[in-house]
Amino acid sequence: MQKPFALSLFLAVGLVCAGHVSAQALTGCAAKKADVQAQLEQARAHGNKAQEAKLKIAQKQLETNCTDEGLRREREADVKKKEEKVAARQADLDKANAKGKPKKIAQQEKKLHDAEAELKDARDKLAQ
Incomplete structure (x- = not known):
């Protein structure tokens, strides 16, 4: 009795993992459409x-307007914007360091760290 349970558990885990891998293989608009579909099923x-x-409205808009090239351009623009923000935050940190005020330096370091995290996220999206 124990072996059939273990086998069925193994198969169930395998199917879940296989579904996860195939969903991860999608990129661009196909990935966005799959994500909206998954959210739609969850809402239902x-x-x-x-x-x-x-989500149905979002799904229709994706079908009508989403192209991989357009999505890539949007993501490239987002990365560029985030790079500019990181550069500005670095300049602010440099100014704070020049003034030597520890509290201001800590604030600017946090802002720079947050901007770098946003940039990383934008680059990760661009790679998808």
Whole structure:
């Protein structure tokens, strides 16, 4: 009795992992569409009609407007914007260091760290 349970558990885990891998293989608009579809199914499962309606609108807009080239351009522009923000935060930190005020330096270091995290996220999205 124990072996069939273990086998079925192994198969179930394998199917879940296989589904996860195939979803991860999607890129660009296909990945966005799959993500919206997954959210739509989740909203339906929880009976969230308002969220379901919003996601249906998003799904239609993706079908109509999303192109991989356009998405790439948007993501490249976002990366450029984030790079400029990092540069500005670095300049602010340099000024704070020149003044030598520890509290201001700590604030600017945090802002720079946050901007660098945003830049990393934008670059990760661009790579998708």
